[in-house]
Amino acid sequence: MNFEERQSKRAKSVKSSMIRELLKYVSDPTFISFGGGAPDPDTFPRNEMAEIAKEVIEKEYRFTLQYGLTEGDPILREEFIKLLNRRYGIEGLDVENVVITVGSQQALDLIGKVFLDEDSVYFISAPAYVGALSAFLTYSKNYITIPLEDDGLSMDILESKLKELDEKGELKKLKFVYTVPTFHNPAGVTMSLEKRKRLIELSERYDFIIVEDDPYSALRYEGEDLPSIFKLAGKERVILLNTFSKIFSPGVRIGAVVGRKDIILKVSQMKQGADLCTPSLTQRLTARYLQRYDIFEHLKKAIEVYRKKRDLMLKGIEENMKDVDVKYVKPMGGLFIWVKFPDEFDTLEMLEIAKKNKILYIPGSAFHPDGGGRNTLRLSFCLPPEEKIVEGMRRLGRTIREYFKGV
Ligand SMILES: Cc1ncc(COP(=O)(O)O)c(C=O)c1O
Incomplete structure (x- = not known):
């Protein structure tokens, strides 16, 4: 063969x-x-995890050793919504606004699957998180790069590229801007508040979605927290990706997509074909950890x-x-x-x-x-x-x- x-x-x-x-x-x-x-393994709460793992296998085996809902463990989704409220001050979400994924990496692949046809256009930064690009490239090769400055994506260049698309009558092909606004991988920089607001304005004017990927903002060593784009703009046109990889353990492979209910439903439908569900065991382990301990x-x-x-x-x-x-x-x-x-x-x-x-x-x-x-x-x-x-x-x-x- x-x-x-x-x-x-x-x-x-x-x-x-x-x-x-x-x-x-x-x-x-x-x-x-x-x-x-890869995070420092000494930061993983391993003793607490070991204690909970034993317990959820012994006492909750009917759930943890079984298939689960594609959207994710309902208890984890509830706990995650509380976490979003504590972490970002985001309010007004219910479980249908959240789908649990196998890390943010799966979320990126599912976003590509949901939004991108072969001729679809999307924006990424230069430099970019390579994992996002490799996920999106499977679905469309028509990315446009926007240079990253010390305070985040260049909004002037983004605006001029949006105008160009508009003049060519290609705005309809534009699906989203993908951004890691806080402590960017690889560049380490953070998008200023002014630029966050300008990005939201542009998304309204040119009608595109913002995919906000935020694995790192909880790891702040100095300075003041900035509001997330999702918090500033609401869920109408922002999709927030979160992960437990850098704040808990990447081995549990737990991430989440937060957004409008119609988008979340479609992401879940696409996830069915990928893996049926995120492992029940690590979802419940994470949920019980959040209930029992203060992750912050x-x-x-x-x-x-x-x-x-x-x-x-x-x-x-x-x-x-x-x-x-x-x-x-x-x-x-x-x-x-x-x-x-x-x-x-x-x-x-x-x-x-x-x-x-x-x-x-x-x-x-x-x-x-x-x-x-x-x-x-x-x-x-x-x-x-x-x-x-x-x-x-x-x-x-x-x-x-x-x-x-x-x-
Ligand atoms: C910006 C960004 N997004 C997503 C991911 C994927 O993380 P995970 O699949 O472990 O949640 C990473 C991992 O390093 C990342 O840096």
Whole structure:
């Protein structure tokens, strides 16, 4: 059988992401990786989870070991609505506004499935979260990139591209703007309040949906919370994606889509064909955790851990990259630092020297689907222990100096 001939065009066009490729080095203990965005396992509330897991299997096995509703565990959806109220001050939701997904990654795929035809147009940032792009690309290749500035998406460029679409009579093909407004992955930046408001105005004027992906806003290390776009605009034209991956544990694979009831119903219908339901066991485990413990109290400890690691990495940049003109925005939260080098740098090329020095990062070009970003890279500070961050930054400094001599 010739597999090549039998593959769909869709399957043929898929390639493994660079982040996945780099994972093979991560298992080598001599390497230090600032690559993936996996949380620090010491932040998982494992003792509490173990106690609840035992209990929900023993006492609630008729639910936890069984198929469940496609929309999700009703108790988890109730608890999640309370959490949305505490976290964002969002009110007026009921369970039909929420579908539980297998992480936000499944939500992104389902959003693509629900909204995108082959000729549909959507906006993403440059740089972009690659997982979103790979989900959306399965359904439509017609993305338009909008540069990310230190205070979020460039609204001027978004507006001019919207005007262009309008002039070409193609506005009907436009489905959504996808944005990670708070502590962006990979860029670490946060969209200002002014820009959030302007995005909402544009969505009303040009009639598009805003997909607000917010895995990180609860991980704030300094500064004041900004209102979510969903809170500012309401559910009419905003879809909010949330996940327990970075604030609880990615192993439970629990995410959620919040939005209008008609949209949520369609997302659930699409989910039926994907997996019937999100695992009942991890949903109920998460629900009982939320009932029994204060997740925000637990997060205070995680925030301390990550703030310290972020500060160590920032210090590492200052100490080890003196010889080059590097630029970065100090992230007020989230898990990533985005570093920009002089134009002549190519961080993909530099990765070969980094591998020799046993240090890993993600070259910026991996986040720029239409080229660009070659002089940038993403560093994530969440997973390595503190001493490895210090040593890793030394290795990165050495890598840069060695590369710089050759440039
Ligand atoms: C912006 C963004 N969206 C979605 C996800 C997917 O997360 P999960 O599927 O674990 O909820 C990630 C993971 O890193 C992310 O950074």
